[in-house]
Amino acid sequence: MSQQIELQANVTEEHAGMRLDQVLSELFSDYSRSRLKEWIIQGQVYIDGRVADKPREKLQGCETLTLNAIIEDVIDWQPEPVELDIVYEDDDILVINKAAGLVVHPGAGNHSGTILNGLLYHYPQSRTLARAGIVHRLDKDTTGLMVVAKSVAAQTHLVDALQKREITREYEAIAIGSMTAGGLVDEPIGRHKTKRTQMAVDPFGRPAVTHYRVAEKFRQHTRLRLRLETGRTHQIRVHMAHIGHPLVGDPVYAGRLRLPKGASDELVQVLRGFQRQALHAAMLRLAHPISGEMMQWQAEVPSDMVKVADALRRDSEAHDWQI
Structure with missing residues (x-):
């Protein structure tokens, strides 16, 4: 179904000289600038009753802006x-606490069975939201x-909070190689x-x-806690591989399986049975988008990663390995 919206607001003298798209983003802040630009x-x-010329049109102040738009169902996928x-x-x-193997958004080779399909089923109103309300992906x-x-x-x-780095995401991971200390990777990704x-x-x-x-050191592996400032595709996986410590099981960035000597x-x-990257989004903290209340959630590390950590711990003990 489509949703009709009709909103009106008055431009103040303080907005004189500003671009239309900038003023709209202030007056109608519930909508993204990109969506407002598209509507212009x-x-x-x-x-003042006439159709706006272009997003960069300069305003004089004291005009009346009217937004009369239809939000179409933006999703063609099935619930x-x-x-x-x-x-x-x-x-x-x-x-949501996402399980391994569950795709977030339909794409090439994954047209169904995704979180987005599930959202459309459980919340039919999400059809009017971009990506059914999905804000970030795993x-x-x-x-x-x-x-x-x-x-x-x-x-x-x-989305605005993510762009301003106001949402905290902390991950648990197991990396290949013995790392002595924590640090920071500040490298652009493309x-x-x-x-x-x-x-x-x-x-x-x-x-x-x-x-x-570093959360825990093993003989030839390291358990890590990581925090993102940005949210690029494959960011943690790419950054850890870049510094020579790819994640255990990563089928794309870790290369061939490396077994500890004497394992x-x-x-x-x-290790051979672990067929995914050892990466888990363990903590999420944000200000509620409407009430502003600070909220935080924790998700226990899944059993398959716990199994890997336990095996690495026993391996270290068996070799009388100490930090």
Whole structure:
């Protein structure tokens, strides 16, 4: 279904000389600037009753702006009864603990069975939201917490908070190699020049910052806690591989399986059987997009990653390895 919206606001003298798209983003802050710009171009914004010319049109002050737009169903995908592990829900947001193997958004090779399909099934009103309210994504085989908006206002504010780095996301990971201390990776990330499905550190890419600290040391592996300042595709996986410590099981960035010298049969079996990147979104903290209340959630590390850590711990003990 489509949703008709008709809003009106008065331009103040303080806005004199400002561009139309800038003023609209202030007066109608529930909508993203990109969406407002699109409505201007489509002729759905009026200045004193006339159709606005262009997004960069300068305002004189004291005009009356009218937004008369139709929000079409922006999603062509079908609702499906996908099981969602919801850890929190209210009228504006829900927080999901994503399982391994569950795709967030339909794409090439994954047209159904995604979180988006599940959202359309459980919340039919999400059809009027961009990406059904999905604000940020996790890779298919990364587990853990992600927030989804249930209204235009909530989605707009959450996207803005992400861009302003006001949402805290902390991850648990197991990296290959013995790391002595935590640190920071501040390297831009862009599309790989030849492998178009992969990302890579690229001086011409978008800024990307990852903080990491050592949580536990094993003989030839390290358990980490990481925080993102930015949210680039594959960011943690690319950054850790870039500094020589790719994540255990990463099928894209870790290369061939590396087994510790003298590894027990148990550890060999566990590492060979772990077929995804050892990465879990363990903590999410944000200000509620409507009430402003600070909220935080934790998600326990999944059993398959716990199994890997336990095996690495026993391996270290068996070799009388000490820090």
